[in-house]
Amino acid sequence: MNQILVTEKLYITPELKRKKKMYKFEFLISIFLVCILTSLYIYAEYDRNKSEETSQQILEDMNQLLAQNTEIDTTIAKDDVLLVALDETQDTGDSNSSASIDNIASQSIRSEKYTTPSGYTYYTVAKISIPKINLNYSVIQGETGTLEETEALLKLSPVKFHGSEPNEVGNFCIAGHNYRNEKFFSKVPELVVGDEIQLTDLSKRTLTYKVYDKYTVEPKDTSCTTQLTGGKKEITLVTCNNDSTLRYVIKCKEVK
Numbered sequence: 055m056n057q058i059l060v061t062e063k064l065y066i067t068p069e070l071k072r073k074k075k076m077y078k079f080e081f082l083i084s085i086f087l088v089c090i091l092t093s094l095y096i097y098a099e100y101d102r103n104k105s106e107e108t109s110q111q112i113l114e115d116m117n118q119l120l121a122q123n124t125e126i127d128t129t130i131a132k133d134d135v136l137l138v139a140l141d142e143t144q145d146t147g148d149s150n151s152s153a154s155i156d157n158i159a160s161q162s163i164r165s166e167k168y169t170t171p172s173g174y175t176y177y178t179v180a181k182i183s184i185p186k187i188n189l190n191y192s193v194i195q196g197e198t199g200t201l202e203e204t205e206a207l208l209k210l211s212p213v214k215f216h217g218s219e220p221n222e223v224g225n226f227c228i229a230g231h232n233y234r235n236e237k238f239f240s241k242v243p244e245l246v247v248g249d250e251i252q253l254t255d256l257s258k259r260t261l262t263y264k265v266y267d268k269y270t271v272e273p274k275d276t277s278c279t280t281q282l283t284g285g286k287k288e289i290t291l292v293t294c295n296n297d298s299t300l301r302y303v304i305k306c307k308e309v310k
Contacts, residue, residue, distance in 0.1 A: 106237050109211040112192045115166070116178045120258055170210065174203045180220035181254040182212060182228065187241040193220070193228055204229070212239060216279045217290070220255040224281050227290045232302075239293035243302045251306050253289060263289045263306035270300040278303045 167177050180193040195214040196203040207213045208231050218224025230239030247265050254260040271278065278290050291304040 108209075109191055109238070112168075112178060112194065112211050113181065113190065116181055116192045116256075119166075119178070119256065120181075120254070170206055172206050174198075174206050176207055176210075179214055179256065180226075183252040183254070184242075184245070184249070185252075186249050187244060188236075189239075189241065191230075191238070215292075216276075217281060218287075220253055221259050221261045221287060223283065223285055223287055225279060225283055225288045225290055226253070227279050227292065229292045232293045232296065232298075234296055239291065242291055242293050242304060243295065245291075245304050250309070251289060251291075261287065262309045263287075264309050265304055265306050267303075267305040269303055270295065271303055273299075273301055275301070278305070283307075 167175055169175050174196055176194045176196045178192045179195045181191070182193055183190050191212050193214050194207055194211045196207050199215070204213055204215055208229060212228050212230035214220075214227065215229050216225075216227040218226050220226055230242065232238070232243070233240045245265050245268065247268060249265045251263045251265070252260055253263060278292065287308040289306040291302075291306070293302050294300070295302060
């Protein structure tokens with residue numbers, strides 16, 4: 055007996071046409087969004103690598119500055135008054151006079167000024183090294199201290215945003231970006247109590263500081279910048295957590 059094969063004919067209804075168009079549109083939108091997100095990621099990574107290159111150039115410039123055998127100038131201008139530090143230790147044997155001269159000299163030395171593409175002026179004030187996480191960067195400082203300036207400078211290197219002069223009595227506060235990789239302050243949250251940090255100022259003094267506290271705060275909490283250190287030398291490191299909702303605070307004090 056012959057069997058008759060009947061193929062069911064599929065009728066394309068207006069509803070099916072509409073759904074087909076919608077699926078095509080959604081597919082194209084998905085491809086477009088993937089391309090956009092990929093481009094943004096590539097650009098962000100390029101920007102981070104460019105920032106790292108700039109920061110290393112700033113560090114190299116500072117190393118060259120520190121390598122220069124220049125005589126410390128103990129004459130500084132302050133509020134239009136010329137102050138001259140006289141070294142009388144040879145005659146009086148007063149060690150406090152020598153210490154005062156060192157302090158004045160360290161505060162008067164400044165690196166060459168630089169200008170960012172966006173027009174902000176900054177200079178180098180110190181070099182920070184953290185052996186445990188293989189961190190070596192210059193610390194830079196802007197001229198105005200505004201939020202916009204600080205945000206621009208943070209793309210170049212860790213920034214002094216508040217506090218005393220480097221290696222002086224007070225709280226020297228440094229902020230750095232957490233790029234969630236090995237650049238800038240990304241690995242600073244890994245520090246624990248007892249870890250050591252070296253800070254070198256422009257008078258070539260290198261002091262060692264040890265972490266004594268670590269905690270997180272809300273972005274607007276600035277209590278960690280207090281200068282009430284009991285006459286001690288301290289460093290405070292600040293960076294974002296991985297989702298930028300909180301700030302890591304690493305408190306360090308001088309090792310004597």
